[in-house]
Amino acid sequence: MELLLLLIIIPLLTAFLIPLIDIINKKARRVLVLAASLAEFFTFLFLVINNWDDIADGTIFIIYKMGGWFPPLGIVLSMDMLSFYFSLLITISVMFLILYSIGYIGHHEGKYYVLIFLMWAAMQGIVLTGDIFNFYVFVELLLITSAALIGFRRNKKGTIASIKYMFYGVIGGLFIFIGIILLYSNLGTLNYAEISANFTTLSFNTQGIISILFLMGLFIKLGIFPFHFWVARAQSTAPSPISALLSGVVEKIYIYAFLRLFWMVFNFNYLQTTGLDKAIIFIAITSSIIGHILALQESDLKRMLAYSTIGHLGIIVAVLTVNTKLAIIAGLLHVLSHLLMKISLFTTTGYLLQFAPSHQIKDSRGVAQQNMFVFAGFIIAAAGMMGLPPMLGFFSKLYIVKSFLEKSYYLSALLTIVGSITALIYYARYIIYGFKKINLNSPQEFRLILSVLYRERLVTDIALMFVGAVIITGLIYKTFFGPLESVANLLHNPSIYIDFILGG
Amino acid sequence: MLALILGNMNFSSFNILMVSTGIIITLVSIISSRDYSYSNTHLFYICNLIYILGFTMIIMTENWIIFIIGWELVTVSTFLLLLWGSNKIARVYLIIQFIGSNFLLYVVLMIMNAGYTTIGPIDNFKLQLLLIIGVGVKSAIIGLHFWLPIVHSRAPAPVSAILSGWVVKLGFIVLLKTVTTGNILLFYAGIAMVIYAGIQALLATDYKVLLAFSTISQLGFIAIGIGSGNYYAYWGSALHIIVHGLAKTSLFLSSGYWVKSMKSRSIYQFKNGWFKDKTNSIITILGLTVLAGFPILAGYNSKHLIKYAAGNGWILKYVFHGLSLITYLYVLRFIKLGIFNLNNEEKRDLDEDRKVIGLNALSALILPIILVVLITLRSNIITGIDYTDYHLLHGFIISLIYILISITVLKLFNWIHIKEKPVPSMDLLLIRIKNGYRWLNGSPRLKRLEVDMENQIYNIAINFAKMVYDFLPKTIQSQLLFIPVVLLFLLIFYI
Numbered sequence: 001m002e003l004l005l006l007l008i009i010i011p012l013l014t015a016f017l018i019p020l021i022d023i024i025n026k027k028a029r030r031v032l033v034l035a036a037s038l039a040e041f042f043t044f045l046f047l048v049i050n051n052w053d054d055i056a057d058g059t060i061f062i063i064y065k066m067g068g069w070f071p072p073l074g075i076v077l078s079m080d081m082l083s084f085y086f087s088l089l090i091t092i093s094v095m096f097l098i099l100y101s102i103g104y105i106g107h108h109e110g111k112y113y114v115l116i117f118l119m120w121a122a123m124q125g126i127v128l129t130g131d132i133f134n135f136y137v138f139v140e141l142l143l144i145t146s147a148a149l150i151g152f153r154r155n156k157k158g159t160i161a162s163i164k165y166m167f168y169g170v171i172g173g174l175f176i177f178i179g180i181i182l183l184y185s186n187l188g189t190l191n192y193a194e195i196s197a198n199f200t201t202l203s204f205n206t207q208g209i210i211s212i213l214f215l216m217g218l219f220i221k222l223g224i225f226p227f228h229f230w231v232a233r234a235q236s237t238a239p240s241p242i243s244a245l246l247s248g249v250v251e252k253i254y255i256y257a258f259l260r261l262f263w264m265v266f267n268f269n270y271l272q273t274t275g276l277d278k279a280i281i282f283i284a285i286t287s288s289i290i291g292h293i294l295a296l297q298e299s300d301l302k303r304m305l306a307y308s309t310i311g312h313l314g315i316i317v318a319v320l321t322v323n324t325k326l327a328i329i330a331g332l333l334h335v336l337s338h339l340l341m342k343i344s345l346f347t348t349t350g351y352l353l354q355f356a357p358s359h360q361i362k363d364s365r366g367v368a369q370q371n372m373f374v375f376a377g378f379i380i381a382a383a384g385m386m387g388l389p390p391m392l393g394f395f396s397k398l399y400i401v402k403s404f405l406e407k408s409y410y411l412s413a414l415l416t417i418v419g420s421i422t423a424l425i426y427y428a429r430y431i432i433y434g435f436k437k438i439n440l441n442s443p444q445e446f447r448l449i450l451s452v453l454y455r456e457r458l459v460t461d462i463a464l465m466f467v468g469a470v471i472i473t474g475l476i477y478k479t480f481f482g483p484l485e486s487v488a489n490l491l492h493n494p495s496i497y498i499d500f501i502l503g504g
Numbered sequence: 505m506l507a508l509i510l511g512n513m514n515f516s517s518f519n520i521l522m523v524s525t526g527i528i529i530t531l532v533s534i535i536s537s538r539d540y541s542y543s544n545t546h547l548f549y550i551c552n553l554i555y556i557l558g559f560t561m562i563i564m565t566e567n568w569i570i571f572i573i574g575w576e577l578v579t580v581s582t583f584l585l586l587l588w589g590s591n592k593i594a595r596v597y598l599i600i601q602f603i604g605s606n607f608l609l610y611v612v613l614m615i616m617n618a619g620y621t622t623i624g625p626i627d628n629f630k631l632q633l634l635l636i637i638g639v640g641v642k643s644a645i646i647g648l649h650f651w652l653p654i655v656h657s658r659a660p661a662p663v664s665a666i667l668s669g670w671v672v673k674l675g676f677i678v679l680l681k682t683v684t685t686g687n688i689l690l691f692y693a694g695i696a697m698v699i700y701a702g703i704q705a706l707l708a709t710d711y712k713v714l715l716a717f718s719t720i721s722q723l724g725f726i727a728i729g730i731g732s733g734n735y736y737a738y739w740g741s742a743l744h745i746i747v748h749g750l751a752k753t754s755l756f757l758s759s760g761y762w763v764k765s766m767k768s769r770s771i772y773q774f775k776n777g778w779f780k781d782k783t784n785s786i787i788t789i790l791g792l793t794v795l796a797g798f799p800i801l802a803g804y805n806s807k808h809l810i811k812y813a814a815g816n817g818w819i820l821k822y823v824f825h826g827l828s829l830i831t832y833l834y835v836l837r838f839i840k841l842g843i844f845n846l847n848n849e850e851k852r853d854l855d856e857d858r859k860v861i862g863l864n865a866l867s868a869l870i871l872p873i874i875l876v877v878l879i880t881l882r883s884n885i886i887t888g889i890d891y892t893d894y895h896l897l898h899g900f901i902i903s904l905i906y907i908l909i910s911i912t913v914l915k916l917f918n919w920i921h922i923k924e925k926p927v928p929s930m931d932l933l934l935i936r937i938k939n940g941y942r943w944l945n946g947s948p949r950l951k952r953l954e955v956d957m958e959n960q961i962y963n964i965a966i967n968f969a970k971m972v973y974d975f976l977p978k979t980i981q982s983q984l985l986f987i988p989v990v991l992l993f994l995l996i997f998y999i
Contacts, residue, residue, distance in 0.1 A: 164980060171987060208998045216991055226986035229976075279997045283990070290972065297969030386602070388580055389573045398569065402613045413613070417606045424602050425965065428595065 003047045004064040004077040007087065007124045010040045015117035022110045030102075033113050037098045040120070044091045047079075058486025060084055061500045063130075071501050072194050076130040080497060081487045082264075085332065086127045086256045089339055093249050094120050096462050100347055101241045103458030112152060118145040119245070123253050130501060132180055132265070133190045135257070139176065139221070143169040146250060150238045161233035168230045172220030179213035182206065193501035196265045196494055207270055214261055215280070221254045224317065225287030228310050232298075235306035236359065240350025243302060247309045248343040252335050255316060263491040268323065281318045285412045288314025292422040300359045304426055305345055308385065311419050312338045319400045322407050328488040330399035333480060337384065337392035340473060344381040344466035348374050351459050352434075361430050366438035374460050375434055377467035382427035384470050387420045392474040512567040518742070521886065522563045522677055525746050528875065529669045529753045530556055536757045536868035537662040542588050555581035555666070562674050566622040568612045571678070572605075579605050579642075582663070582671055589660040596930050600651045604641025611638040625684045632687050636679065643675030645690075645727065646697045649720050653704075653928045656716035661760025664712065668719045669753035673745045676726050680742055686733020691813070694731055695823065697724030702830030706837060709924045710769050712759050714838060715752070718795060721831065722748045725810050732813030739889045740809025746886065747802045747879060750872035751794035757868050758788050761861055762842075770924055777843040783861055785843045787869045792835040794876055797828060799899040802880040808894050825906075832903075832910040840919055934961065 014036035021029050047062075054060040064077040079087065098116060105112055118141060125138035147169065151162030184190060186206055187198050199207065223231040235243045262268055271277045291310030298304040316338070320331040355370045356363045368375045384391030387398075397420060404413035453459050473480075490496060513519075530552055542548055558581055561574030579601045586594035611634045618631060626632050640648040652672070656664045683690065701720035708714035722744070729741030761784055762777070763769050778785050794803035807828065814820040861869075884892050914920065926932060939949045977983050 167980065167984075171984070209995075212991070212994045212998060215994065216987070219990070220987070226990055229980070229983045274998055276994070276998055279994060293969045293972050297966055297973050383580075387606075389576045394573070394576065398572070398609065398613075401610065402616070405610075405613050405617050413610060417610055421603055421606055424599065425962075428599075432595075 001062050001064055003043055003050070004062060004079055004128055006043045007040065007128060008077075008121050010036060010043060011117040011124065012121040015114045015121065018110055018114050018117070029110060029113070033098065033102070036117065037095045041091060041095045044087070055084065058483055058489070063501065071130070072189060072191055075134055076191070076501060077128045078130040078501060079128060080500070081483065081490050082256070082259060083127050085483065085487055086252065087124060089252065089336065090120070090123050090127065090249060093339060093343060094123070094245065096465065097241050097245055097343070100459060100462045103455035103462070104241055104350060104453060105239065106454030112149070115145045115149050119149070123249065126253050127256055130192050131190050132183065132192060132195065136173070136176055136180055140173055142250065142253070143173060146246060149242045150234045152239055152242065153237065158237040161230070161237040165230045165234040168220055168227060172217045175213045175217035175220065179210050179217065182210050182213070191501070192260070192265050193498045197498050197502065199265070199267050207267065208274065211262070211266055211271060211276065214266070218254055218258050219283070222251060222313055222317065223310055224283060224314060225290050225310070228287065228291065231310055232303045232306040235309065236300060236302035240346050240353070243306070244343045244346035247306060247346060248339045251309065251313055252339055255313070255335055258317065259320065259491060264494040264497050272323070277321050277323065280321045281409065281412060284314040284318035284321070285415055286314070288312070288318065288419055289415050292419040296422055296426050299361055301349060301353070301361055301364065301430060302359050304361070304430070305342070305349065308423065308426070309342060315400060315416055315419065318412055319403055322403055322409065324403055324407060325485065325488045325492070326399060326406065327403035328491060329481060329484045330396060330403050332484045332487060333392070333477070334396035334400060336473065336480065337396045337470070340466060340470045341381045341384045341391070341393055344377060344463060344470055345385070347459070347463035347466055348378040348381065351453070351463055352378065354453060361433055364430060364433050365436040367434045369437065371460065374463060377464050379431055380467050381470055382431065384474070385427065386423045390474045391470050392477055393470075395474060395477040512570055513564040514566050515564070518888065519564050521746070523560050525749055526559050526563070526670045527556060528871070529749055530666060532753055532868045532871055533662040533665045533757065535864050536665070536760065538864050539862065540660065540662070540760070548585070548588060551581050551584045555585065559670065559674055563677055566624070568616050568623060571623060572609055572612055575605050575608060578671060578674065582667060585663045585666065586655070586659055589663060590658055593655055593658045596651065597655045601642060604638070604648070607641070608638035611635055623678070623681055626682045627685070629687070632683050633689060635682060636687065636690055639675030639678055643672050644720050644723060646693050646700060649697070649701070650933060652720060653713055653716040654930055654933070656719065657710065657712040657927055658929070661757055661763070665753045665756035668716065668756055669749045672719060672723060673749055676723070676730065676741070676745055679730050680738070683730055684738070687731050689731070690727050691731030694724045694727030695827070697721065697727060698827045698830060702834060705834040706830070706920060707922060709771060709922065710927050711762060711771050711774070711838070711842065712769055713927060714771070714834065715755055715759060718834065719752060722752070722795060725807065725827070728813050729810040732815070734812045734815065736809045736889070736891065737813035740806050740812065743802065743883060743886060744806035744810060747794060747806050747876055750876050751791045751803065754787060754869050754872040755791040758784050758791065761865055762788070769927070771838060771842045772924065774842040775845050776847060778846060781861065783866065784869070787873060788843065789839060790873050792839060796831045796835045798903050799896050800880060802876050802883055804899055805880065805883045805894055808899060809891070829906055829909060832906045833913065836907065836910045837914055837920055840914070841921070
């Protein structure tokens with residue numbers, strides 16, 4: 001169906017149109033940005049309405065053959081339940097983050113919107129494509145655009161962070177690229193379904209090396225522990241909406257890639273027979289606890305949030321690798337809850353940091369005085385991070401611990417809990433400073449009282465909207481179980497996907 | 505929603521009884537809180553409502569997950585209630601309780617994995633023990649009780665009434681449902697709690713600290729009843745949960761009024777309490793009588809039933825007499841030092857500023873006591889067992905003997921009129937630990953607090969984290985070295 005192509009084409013085209021329209025009229029660009037993001041949203045909505053029955057059953061399968069070429073030869077775009085879940089998260093969260101950016105950055109930065117729309121196109125592309133080389137192209141597009149956005153402030157710190165991010169991203173991409181070369185030279189195809197059908201015919205060693213190469217690439221891109229060095233720098237120097245995008249959405253794209261590649265394209269049973277899944281759980285859980293420990297020592301607020309991202313991603317990767325039905329549901333639920341909570345934390349932080357002289361936690365005294373609602377939003381999102389009911393974070397933590405215990409990973413379950421206790425301590429530190437009263441009239445305590453935001457109301461409203469989503473999704477968490485269960489079924493039976501792509 | 509409630513809740517008379525007791529305690533505390541000029545009263549009420557919702561979920565549900573949600577709600581709402589007092593205490597409470605409730609989450613999920621899908625009797629001794637430790641942080645089982653005197657003695661009076669009257673009981677209500685056949689470790693932990701906390705209450709010089717320790721001591725009786733596995737003792741603990749909850753609420757609320765009228769919390773400053781505030785004195789004495797278990801009031805009934813836990817062994821019977829005696833000792837000591845420390849010459853000066861407590865206070869204080877009296881009349885209905893003869897005359901004589909012994913002992917030790925002690929705090933606890941460490945080293949002990957010890961513990965965690973951070977390489981060349989290392993690790997693992 002052409003709607004799948006539209007989901008990628010609309011942001012891609014907008015990104016190229018923005019500079020052209022800039023030449024004609026700067027005001028017209030504002031309309032274009034808003035219209036394009038709404039158009040993308042409504043395209044997705046249209047897709048949902050058209051296929052509502054299939055989505056409700058969890059049997060949605062849409063395929064689009066580029067140029068009319070049939071699958072093993074041509075590139076296909078496809079949407080199954082897994083792609084649908086992630087595409088939904090991307091569409092909604094990026095749309096609201098673009099609206100947030102309109103309030104936060106303003107309209108005078110054309111390049112910003114070009115890059116963010118390219119990012120959007122790349123993310124949709126990664127999620128929707130059915131071709132492994134296409135996947136690689138979109139990953140690199142995502143890398144280049146997000147690196148440019150990290151250095152968007154054009155200061156020394158931002159440039160260093162951007163180069164470092166680029167360095168790691170390119171090396172990670174290189175691993176993926178070598179893996180693709182090996183796949184192509186051995187199987188002669190780049191189509192997911194075709195690879196998946198023939199992967200077991202490869203020799204034992206080739207399978208292992210290809211899996212390890214892709215694993216390395218994804219670990220570097222995810223910022224799992226020994227490769228986490230770029231995360232804090234990148235996410236702290238970027239503007240707040242970009243931090244939210246990187247931490248909340250982009251990291252989840254690689255989680256999607258992890259699921260798609262290792263469950264549906266490569267043979268997951270193979271990983272289990274070699275015991276490689278134990279190694280993945282070990283690395284991921286170590287990464288998680290180290291991320292929380294590093295967040296504890298951090299005195300910079302945004303870096304602290306970035307380290308907490310490492311902690312949560314480690315848990316998600318570990319719990320998905322446990323590979324029971326409950327574990328996959330729990331992992332995907334935590335994808336949603338972490339996405340909502342991190343975006344609300346970064347968006348509220350972006351607003352609150354306007355009232356602090358620096359990003360240091362000590363300098364955040366008195367932010368509660370400036371806007372109590374936004375600060376309360378920060379506290380609610382942080383409570384979700386710690387895992388307090390009724391936020392969604394509690395339920396995802398509960399099911400993660402449950403699925404670890406079911407498969408007797410006692411230490412992993414314990415470390416998940418220790419992580420959330422650590423989270424209490426490092427969030428409490430900021431909250432206590434935030435509640436300290438300051439005298440706004442005294443010259444010693446003088447600080448920026450006027451916000452420099454372009455549209456303050458828009459920024460606070462969208463931040464609070466994400467906070468509201470954290471609570472509401474927590475109250476209706478059971479409704480996610482049906483769709484996520486069908487995702488888990490799909491992951492455990494990749495033959496459904498193969499039959500669909502190659503047979504249809 | 506209705507299906508969710510009906511499917512997971514058990515509306516047995518026991519559950520409804522427990523919930524209504526909890527609600528009465530909360531309402532009484534709210535009534536009393538109107539005498540303190542708190543800011544943001546509507547928020548105070550909302551927190552109370554969340555708290556009621558939380559404990560209703562804990563008591564009513566048969567579903568472990570709803571139980572955990574309720575448990576966390578109680579943690580959060582009581583933390584918020586404590587914010588009306590001191591921020592620091594609230595923070596300490598939240599961190600300790602959050603660690604406890606997370607451990608409980610772990611334990612509950614282990615129990616669920618062992619096949620116990622609904623809340624009910626658990627046969628596995630190890631799982632019972634884990635559950636006891638899990639609820640132990642909130643219910644102050646000995647060893648995990650260290651925070652209770654600190655928080656309960658420093659919380660505002662209405663909040664400490666809620667905490668001491670009901671929140672600590674929630675864990676025991678769960679244990680009542682799960683540990684039905686007894687647990688020998690819980691039994692001995694109960695005896696240790698009664699003795700240790702009873703002695704601490706006897707040596708307390710601060711009224712609220714005395715009450716806090718007496719809470720731990722009375723919880724010990726409940727633990728004995730549950731731990732013994734004896735049928736009568738088991739129902740005795742159920743009765744003691746209700747009776748002690750009501751009495752302790754009344755006592756903690758009255759402590760707030762005592763502190764108000766005496767302008768001090770030290771029991772040595774409670775001079776002429778009888779002259780100053782006769783109503784409050786009578787209510788306090790009644791409440792303390794319930795705690796001691798003097799016949800006629802329901803405290804006697806519950807303790808009488810719990811005494812069946814001793815079984816036939818004569819040693820344990822004497823131990824149980826000792827346990828009852830401890831309660832009498834600290835109750836009588838307070839009545840003498842606090843209320844009847846009279847000085848007739850000062851009476852005339854006091855006539856002018858005699859305190860008459862208001863309607864709110866009176867209703868808040870008297871309602872729990874009235875309920876205790878009602879329970880006394882119908883305690884066999886409440887426990888649900890066919891036991892009507894409580895041997896009142898025998899109990900009366902025994903109690904008189906207890907009183908005589910207590911008075912003699914107290915007279916001998918001059919009513920234990922020891923030097924005034926500081927109110928317990930986290931800092932004092934930590935400095936005691938530090939002094940223990942210094943004692944082992946042979947270095948001289950610290951006399952007083954040089955630095956904020958609570959921050960020191962905090963700094964230890966942060967410095968440890970900093971060490972981890974410093975240990976990791978800083979230059980990009982060395983950071984990139986991790987890539988071949990991990991690649992090698994995975995390859996070796998795979999080979």
